[in-house]
Amino acid sequence: MSVAEKKTRIIEPDTLIGKRIRKMDAPEKASGKTRYIHDINLSGQLHGKILRSERIHALIKSIDVSAARALSGVHVVITAVDVPDQRPIGVARDHFPLKVGRVRSERDEIAAVAAETEEIAEAALKLIKVVYEDLPVISNPEDAIKPGAALIHPEPHGADGSHEHLKQGTTIAHKGKPDNVAMTFDYAHGDVVQGEAESDVVIEDTFRLHYVTHCCMGVSGMIAEFDASGNLLMYSNTQVPFLHKREFAEYLNIDPARIRIIQPPIGGGFGSKLDIYPFEVICLYLARTAKRPVKMLFTREEEFLASPTRQPVLLTLRSGCKKDGTLTFRQVHTLHDNGAYTSWGATTPFVMMQTFSSLYRVPNCDYHTAAVYTNNPYAGSFRGYGNLQATFAIEQHMDMLAEKIGMDPLEFRMKNAQDAGEITGQGMSFKSCGFKDCLTTAAQRSDYSRKVQENKANRDKPGNIKRGIGMASMLHVGGGAKIYPSDGCGTILKMDDFANVTLITGASEIGQGSETVLSQLVCEELGLPISAITVVNNDTAITPWDVGVHASRTTFIAGNSAIGAAKKAKAKILAVAAKKFECAESDLDLRGGFVIKAASGEVVIELSKLLRNLHFQDKAELVMTTFYYEPPSVHQDKGFKGDVSAAYAWGTQVVEVEVDTDTGRVRMTRVTGAHDVGRVLNRLGIEGQIEGGVVMGQGYALTEELLIENGVMQNPNFRDYKLVTAPEIPEMDIAFIESMDGEGPQGAKGVGEAPAICVAAATANAICNATGVRMFELPFTPEKVYRALHGQTPKRYWTPWKAE
């Protein structure tokens, strides 16, 4: 290439945004080379195992660990007595990792062993003798709130001696609770009495939502190691490394600065790793006592028994509207089965009330939740965080109200749908809102309005296969959620002498594709190919603060943070170039690995060369930047009001089914989705995320259920806990509504949770469209549907109840 040609080289504009970019971790995962926590082994490591309760609710009269301790190869056996400094854990600090004096659920941890092999540890567990005294089991939240119900967390009595070795504190774990109510949430805007008075139609129904669990392919596990100075190194699958670091320090009573968390690649999170669970703290105790690294991995059965579930909910909804289709009010009472202890499941009302108050324009809304203790498994956070439950009730009522006033269900929704610019009764401000586009797009692409009528007309024709179509929509936070004082994320960015970038981000990768999206955003700013970037995101000693993977926040929050750091790097580079080439910074840009003239695309200098010039000079400098992004959202006030997210995501899904009236089997044939995602960043990634979410929603709707009888899980295995398998996955048509959010990174919003939310609600509406039978309880398994079709399902009514 001649000098003349080189000078006139033009770099055409190009973009990475909206392209189909392969996930950066895909080759390793597809070839089986990813090293999960299961594949990590430290020299000198012991294996930890936990003895769980044989009873559901009982006093522990005695524990004899002598035979276990005597077994060759066993290093440590601990019970609560051996850890006098145990502190209560959990969202409400209502339980000890190793249970003290009493067990309250099937999963309860009684003792733990660290041994040279897993087999020895298992054998040692079998040698531990526990004497119990059974207590009455409360397996139904309705029983838990009856006057005189047995208490799950009674005040400790001196007679059983169980708390004697613990300092009196103020937590539930220490002082107990005079009733079984774990948490309450009460929200209101407007006046529901007035709203009801203005209504032409009022309906009230009880909905029941069941137990499901995350089923991460990678089971829970961790490795803990204390060094000679007492510093703790944890290999952990947590979704929340920074907050958990602080919490673990509290449980160990050490300075948080002495804890370092490394996250190996995580085999699925979906919210399940958002809380600290007893096994993690117990693993720390074992490592501390053994003075050896201890690795603890769940078996699949343990994963079912001892990981959190989605929040089961009993919900009575009263809704009204006018004849012209205007919604007038909504009144909601829910009873959350908290299980034996409080984890994030109890706080799902934060999200549920948003859906009730703000998915549609409702002038009057009244919402109450009581989360009550039972002896069941305890619920945690799970993709959608209460929104699947709320949407299930609301969207069925939308169809039912439309039917009552004889209005087309799509038209009814359009009439009440939110628009950009609205501020809801709960104080959510919709700066961008593609809801109506979602409704019309999903309806058009699925031919919804024609099929609704056609299916209805065909309902009574002969044949055992009935076709149905149903619609549901959702609102979810899409710009983070300020549930902590901070919702921020930090970025450190450095460039090397060859114009390669290292992006050090606080945001964790749990398989959702954040590494790839963040890399795209940085490379877009710096005009570099995606191959020029390395992401470091899994070590609290290196990465800057972040509040964790939750609330669909990573693309939005970490994305804005990464862009901020990249912009600072770009500004520095352009300043250096402008000085060197004696022009204005605004005349220059970065593109294709070059500094170019912004107007013409003409190459000014190769970026790597410029960086080397900068580095190897008298006043040497490197390009290294940091940025911290805190979204402009606010913490809710005491009445749960406030603009909690910087942006909101919208979506409509239309589900089509075939119901076999001979068997009750529901085949999901097609899902048409339209999602307001702000803007598509990685088209391949977002398609995968939406499709995966739809399938998760399908399992929730049709096949998945943890069967709990008297506190005992009946199906802790993949044989009887039925995930959706490949042949059942419906045809999908997913459209993206690009509302270009002003605050979003390149206009994008978070959509991680969105796709799972509508499926069950839309399926309920589709089954009703096909058969004329409305179902209020999930899941729609063949037997449940068959029973409903044959009038064998008594309609449940739960009388609204509010904790004092």
Add this chain to the structure above:
Amino acid sequence: MSELKHYFAPTNLDQAVECLKDGDVTILAGGTDLTPQSQAGRVKIKQTLMNIRHVSELAGITLEGDEIRIGALTTITEIMNNALVKQHLPVLVEACDQFASDQIRNAATIGGNICNASPAGDTLIPLLVLDASVELASMPEAELYRHSMPLSTFFIGPGKTRRSLCELVTCVRIPLPPENHVARFHKLGTRPALDISKISIGIAGTLKEGILSNVRVAFGAVAPTPVRAPRTEKALEGQRLDEATIAKVANVAKDEVKPIDDVRASAWYRKEMIHNITRRLLSHVAQT
């Protein structure tokens, strides 16, 4: 921890059967049930684990006179792909096609499915309506001894059969179906793959000029073992498959079974499904 002390992989039937003499042996074929069952602690591996996969006599599908012999080690995939089975026993292919998943079918054997004796075993229902018999080998003295029994008498309870601890199932034998033979199978689960039946039904017989004779009906997952249904068979025998007959027989079938409630289905639903699916299968047969 198991009591496992010895691993033995015989290469011929004599060695295998001789090993069984002392009785304290766990037999490994495909391992698709044994592995999860033993890991879950429901099955204890005995002192000797005998892997019979190298005993060639136990493999293969052959036509022997007027019988098809399927060796105990034949995998579900091999059965599905076998020309003889496809031609003469399509109902068995149908059942194999609904058996677990591809990966499991590649390893699971028909002998294992039979000896596992699950009331919901997928191949057992078609084998029952095809009048299959099992052949057992043992070595009471120094000589190999073989005997056969009808599959319909083989099962005595969930996981329990008439096979004694010193016997090995070598093959199943299925008489070649006569002319005008029809057979249908239906498995009902929550999902189409990787599922255990809530109920399953097999119906077979000779259909001539609209009349069904030589009727065989078998039900899965409604009793402690897969069962033949003599009352339903009797109600069908020699009947013309018109709508009235089908309705009547479906009711007989529903009354004949005494299922239980369990984690997969209630007794009520099982009876309803026996009725509805029997009706559906008979309508299909009538349309043949």
